[in-house]
Amino acid sequence: MAIHRMDNIAIVVNDLDHAITFFQALGLELEGRQMVSGEFVDQTLGMSGVRSEIALLHTPDGHSRLELTRYLNPLAQAASGNQPNTLGLHRIMFAVDDIHATIAELRPHGAELLGQVANYEDTYLLCYLRGPAGIIVALAEKIA
Structure with missing residues (x-):
């Protein structure tokens, strides 16, 4: 296999x-x-x-x-919630060139930051957004 x-x-x-x-x-x-x-x-x-x-x-x-x-x-069933610690699908992550521009582009489409843009060891900028159907969309920008 x-x-x-x-x-x-x-x-x-x-x-x-x-x-x-x-x-x-x-x-x-x-x-x-x-x-x-x-x-x-x-x-x-x-x-x-x-x-x-x-x-x-x-x-x-x-x-x-x-x-x-x-x-x-049949019609879709509502989930009990989609928090970062919910069992099942956690999030979907995308690598982007410019995290701030990407957030600005997604806001008119309903995206909401869960927290804020965080700096991970001066290597990545990271954030979680709430996207369609309540899913969590993560963004990562390599900065080093």
Whole structure:
């Protein structure tokens, strides 16, 4: 057995258009968008009557992909919370050229800093933002 790569990370959102716009503002590029349903979806998810709309985005280098999913049936379930110490998906992190410019670009799309931009050993500037569907998006700028 050999793993070839990590293909993508999937995030369930309630507003697909907003989530796409948010991640495009971050610099991801939309590969495609489509409705999915049918026996293969039901079999894969272990659910019946699934109908969802997905969008696939990739980073500019083409190596990392993000799948955004909006469930039409059954409707998505609200999580009990997404704090940094919540079990499960912790956050998704992106390396950026200019952390302050990136934050400014994402604010009009609803991004909110959880804390502040922190300096890690004069090597990285780091921050956590609240993004679409309450997910935590981390940013890292290499400064040394």
